[in-house]
Amino acid sequence: MRASLIQIAVDPDESVDSRRRRAAALVREQSGADLVVLPELWPTGAFAYDLFAAEAEPLVGGPTYEVMAEAAADAGVWLHAGSIVERGAGFDGPLYNTSLVFSPAGELTRTYRKIHRFGFDKGEAVMMAAGAELVTVPLPEATLGLATCYDLRFPELFRGLVDAGADVLVIPAGWPERRRAHWTLLARARAVENQSYVLAVGTAGTHADVRQAGHSIAVDPWGEVLAEAGSGEQVLTVDLDLTGLGVTREQFPALKDRVLGLAEPRR
Template sequence: MRASLLQIAVNPDESVAARRGRAADLVREQRGSDLVVLPELWPVGAFAYESFAAESEPLEGPTYAVMAEAAREARVWLHAGSIVERAPSGALYNTSLVFSPSGELVRSYRKIHRFGFDQGEAVLMAAGDDLVTVPHPQLPFGVATCYDLRFPELFRGLVDAGARAFVVPAGWPARRRAHWTLLAQARAVENQAYMLACGTAGSHAGVEQAGHSIVVDPWGEVLAEAGAGEEVLTVDLDPAKVELTRDQFPALKDRVLGTPPPTRA
């Protein structure tokens, strides 16, 4: 199984429409991949708080339309990163979109843990409350977004729901890059699942981004890691390695606290 993470930059001199077109072209170039991933809030920038309301869009808005077409033309499963969704109620959400190779919106996920400590995203956006897994035919995966990475109980819930991998788009600051790498590996190791974490390059509203998108296997080994700039990170995965790891080192079955061990699919 081949996965491609598109670590793009959010340039303030580039219009949102132009960036949508550029991202769609990059998706089309990944024809032959089995999964393509974009970062968090790439249309506007994860720290561009003052632009959230103006650049918000309905779930099936401009980004949805462009990404659905790109997924269909490339014939890829596409995690299209996240958008600022304006719900019918008027509330804003940090919402991820996942498309099938036919261009169908298979799942959407509203970010549960909002970053900001009573500022920024934490006050401007509402919180989601549903765990989301995607029935990818080769590697069913759970969806989380950026700050969610710091909350291991979310990932346990995704494992219980059948996830064999996690896909985490992010707009992670460079000053906390060490946490990004550490947490990505920790979530993979403790859940014996692949981790595909896709960040952004450049800066968001003056906040330097970490980049360093990373793919970790179920044993915690880093299979591929990007640099700080714009980059397409492509890696081949072996879906069978998840069950192999869980069979050879069956730590999940020894869980005592919290929810019961996951049922083998």
């Protein structure tokens, strides 16, 4: 399976509409890929909290939905369009950090509302409602498991996705430069412990004066880095050997040796 990771730059001087058009053009350029992935909240910037309410979109029919559906169909690819600020039902409905996945026909096939919201009682953590469902996406070549940015720090979420059949873990993010070492470390850890491919796609540029890490990364089930971007806007294209993944799980069957349901520790 060929995957293209689009590490788009977020420039506060560029309009959201302009960035949508530019991202759609980048998607169309990946017509030879099977799967294309964009980062978290790339229309607004993950730290541009003052734009969240004004730029919030309905789940279906909003401006990002429309341009991404068309781009997926034009390129003939499965498109994980990163995430948007979703406005829930009603004029004053809750906000969600919601990922959109389109089929090669441009049809919305899955959505994922981010479960772990970042901010420690500030920012996203108080402005957005939490998702509550694990989401997998069956593709012809593989099953994707969906997570977003801060979710990367919570291994139990990924184990749940693997138990649900995921073998490629897809993680769009708006990860800050000052914690870039954690980004690559955690991406490799999630790959090794779940014997799965990890596609972790960040943004370049700056969100509300928060410098972004970039360094999107593709990791194989042994934790080996297949490709890693730099700090600027870049497209990574990698080929994933899903047959090899099955061999890895057979030759080193660690997942079956998990011990579940342990007793509570003595106090």
